[in-house]
Amino acid sequence: MNVADRVYGVSELTREIKRTIEDTFPPLWLKGELSNVVLARSGHLYLTLKDEAASIRGVMWRGQVQGLSFRPEDGTEVLVFGRLSLYEPRGEYQIVIEAMQPGGRGALAVEFEKLKQKLASEGLFDPDRKKPIPVNPRRIGVVTSDTGAAVRDVIVTLARRGFDIEVLLAPAQVQGETASRSIVSALERLQSLDIPPDVIIVARGGGSLEDLWAFNEEPTVRAISACPIPIISGVGHETDTTLTDLVADLRAPTPTGAAEHATPDRRDVQRQLTQMGTRLGRSTWLVVENLRQRVEGFAGAYGLRLLPDRIEQQLMRLDDLQERAERALNGNLERKSDHIERNAGRLKALSPLAVLERGFAVVRSGSEVIHDAGQLMEGQLLEVILKRGRAETRVERVEPGEGPTGEKKGE
């Protein structure tokens, strides 16, 4: 190599370096932190872009500067688009910036706010638009990635809690360029089933704003809003709020939380049924107990005797009823078999009232209860005791004979 072959002039060398730089680097995107930002009187913007280990000079011409939607300041993280060049007089390479926007987290945050405001003003997040979640859905749709923690959490939770459900998993991409479209398509697939689900869970595990971005994209949010089936969102961690969370009919902090809202726990329902069984038994018991007390008082006041046969049938029904009510109480009361017997006795006393309820009357002459028409005479004054009230009547005509159950005369 002949080092002495060529002697460069400064301009010449600089020109070659410039050409090399310009040929090697097409227009590119560059991210970094702003520093030494100076807006010259000319309107041109001079700055330095840096990261931990290096820095590069930049310039933005007045025309482009005027189009900026934000104020570039020292310390701002930015994303710029431009081409590399070399400023010959100073031998400095630089980037000539065509476009600049707040970079990294900042850019997405700005977009988030803009879309949020736009959709909010259309009313998409209004509480009135939220559909109620069915209490006992039979079919539950799930839109999430079919790998990873979220799908596992949702399905395991549903399986643990549910007692008569069918879970329909519609897998979707939950991250990346195609995620939004994939989520929308999964929602459509669920909606167009012959028997669509009663509720849909849209879920995704935790991640950064970038990771969760699909759940902030307009098509996703609009699809959820337009879906006629109630949707529960369980996206990210508790502290993440995506537009999906805002537009969903119910928002849960995590995928597991979403699954918990989608179906009641079978153990809670079990408990509820047991309670209802107890109430059923107790309330029936009390109905019968009530009657017993009324009749005991009644029987005491009028000294009624037992009435025969068809009444016996009624007694047996009541006996049976109390026994079953007793069993329905799951033996929670201390009343056991001896008590049943005691109450069976009391039940027999119930019969007159039960009979009276059915429209029969008790007929007395003086203090004596009349069972047999043969005991009567024309013109005799009788007292008729009804379920409610009494009457005094006189016998017009007497027809002795068999009773309704065939008791003989004079019984």
Next chain:
Amino acid sequence: MSGARKSDANPTFEQDLERLEEIIEKLEDGGESLDDSLALFEEGQKVLSRCREVLEKAQVRVKKLLEDGSSEDIDPEALGR
């Protein structure tokens, strides 16, 4: 609306729970005649037993919808790992 609309001949679990609550409240109010109370009690027992059966079966089916429109069954236990 829970699934397809069901006729009275085949009440849904939800409908059964509602009816059970209705029956219990009527009995708790105590205003029914003895015969009606008996009938309510019997109906209540029938409904309760139907509900208990559903719970005992504890059926949970999981299906994955595939691209081509078909579906495949998934065992939830398998996912648990």
